[in-house]
Amino acid sequence: MKDTPGWASPGSAPSDGQEPGASGPAEPTDRPGATEPADQPGPDPQGPGANWSKEQPPPGQWSAPTGSASPGQTPPPPPPGPGWGGRPPGGPNGPGGYGGYGPQGGWGGGWSGAWGGPPPAAKPGVIPLRPLGVGEILDGAVSTMRTYWRTVLGISLTVAVVTEIVVILLQGLVLNDTATSETLNDPSASLSEITRAFTDAMVGLGVVSLITLIGQVVATAMLTTVTSRAVLGKSVTAGEAWRDARPQVLRLFGLIFLLLVIAVGIVFGGTLPGILVALSGSGGLGGALAVLGGLGAGVVALWLMIRFSLASPALMLEKQGITKSMSRSVKxxxxxxxxxxxxxxxxxxxxxxxxxxxxxxxxxxxxxxxxDGIVGFFNGASSGLGWTFLIISGIGSVIGSMVTFPITAGVTVLLYIDQRIRREALDLDLARAAGLQGYGTETGSGS
Incomplete structure (x- = not known):
């Protein structure tokens, strides 16, 4: 156990030789063989201690009789002072702060008699400054959206509206190919026609996904700044969030693009042997090999993407480069x-x-x-995506994005902060940034 102020057991000397936050007389020690403070009364030779029985119960399971001990015998310690029966005076950052361990060597020893466990960690913003649980991470993301709803929903709404307008225009003017949908729904279509229609559909889906990804990157960049300030209990406007995020946006695009290339490359490499076997004439064997290779490559890609999943907040908050942020995420x-x-x-x-x-x-x-109505929509008999359908469904997509953007971005940022608290004692830096005086000396780090 580190013998630093805030971690030392009450009654033991901290590293600097002084009781942290002590404002009154020092507590007497209850360790065997310890010397009493000079201001405590000594044993009374005239007391009744000589009449005690020689056989006594084990220590710690009995109450000492009143009076003084016999000469040469250490008297029992006095009753606990006010710092042990309830909350210490001055709160978590005042004298006798909450950061110390109990006399039994653990959190429960000093506090269980009064209120059952360690005091709550400092919470200047949406999360407490200590390692977080799953519920606290989710609650922190929702609390950020609820507390700073003007900024969060303003960013999400703006990005979602611009993104959806571009998608609707592309789908209505460029990608709304009726022949493609009719070919895919035609059971008598030839293989070449189906292949061409499927390729066109994939190109359209890729363009829409790219536009959506651009919107998500911009929203994530700005919401990262909002969430990081919310941890400190500080608000930020949409303009301030954009000014803070703008220098890193291009790097964030590069990071997302590189991760996509890595994932697609791994999956393609896993399916390539099966494709080559299928092209050589063994269609069934090639298809099975492609499926197995794709599944294995997908597992590898997922494993890598999770290892790199904290690179985005590392890039935005630490102002790192692309490769450095990826290595930070891996660590x-x-x-x-x-x-x-x-x-x-x-x-x-x-x-x-x-x-x-x-x-x-x-x-x-x-x-x-x-x-064609709902029946035609479910039967796939639609003759194309009309403007009415695109606009009404686009409104629903905008509202949905206003929910998904803040939650996914907030959880990623809070996961990053949680991992740094666990590994690097980031809570100390966050407490100082939030203006909590004496957090590093009177409250133990959550690491």
Whole structure:
């Protein structure tokens, strides 16, 4: 155990030789063989201590009789002072702060008699400054959205509206190819026609996904700044968030693009042997080999993406380069892969469920107002995506993005902060940045 102020046991001398935060007389020690302070009364030779029985119960399971001990015998310690029966005076950052351990060598020893456990950590913003649980990370992301809703929803709404307008225009003017959908739904179409239609559909999906990704990157960059300030209990406007994030946005694009290239390259490399076998004439064997290789490569890609999942906040908050932020993410995730994966998966599922509750009704309403109705929409008999369908469904997508952007970005940033608290005692720097006086000397670090 580190013998530093805030971690030393009450009654033992800290590293600087003084009791941290002591404002009154020192507590007498209860360790065997320890010397009493000079201002305590000595043994009374006239007391009744000589009449005590020679056989006594084990120490710590009996109450000392009143009176003084016999000569040469150490008297029992006096009752605990006011710092042991309740909250110490001055709060977590005042004299006798909450950071010390109890007399039994653990958190429960000094505090369990009064209120059952260690005092709460300092919480200047949306999270306490200590290692976080899963619920606290999710709650911190939601609390950021709720407390600073003007900034968070303003950023999310602006980015989602601009992104969706571009997507609607592309789908309505460029990508709305009726022949492609008819070919894919035609069971008598030739293989070449199906291949051409499938390629066109994938190109359209890729363009839409790229536009959506650009919006997500911009929103994540700005919301990272908002969440990091919310941890300190400080607000930030959308303009301030953009000015802080703008120098790193191009690097963030480069990071996201590099991660996509890595993931796609790994999956393509896993399926390539099966594709080559299929092209050589063994279609069934090649297909099976491609599926197995793709699954294995997908697992490897997922493993790498989780290891790099904290690179985005590292790049934005530490002002790092692309490769340096990736190495920082690997260092922070090392030994916690399953925890980081589980929290991010849970956050993604929750965000998508909430977004689907909004998007699905708008999609059904849009289908009802389209020319073929809901039945034609579900049967795939639609003659194309009309403007009515695109606009109504786009409104639902905007509302859904206003939920998914803050949750996913907030959870990623808080995971990054949590890992740095656990590994690098970032809570000390955060406490000083939040203006908590004496946090590093009277409250133990959460690392």
């Amino acid at each position: 922070l995730v090392r030994g916690s892969w399953w925890r980081v994966f589980g929290i991010q998966l849970l956050a993604t599922v929750i965000a998508n469920i909430v977004a689907s509750i909004v998007v699905i009704p708008f999609t059904l309403i849009a289908a009802a107002f389209s020319g």
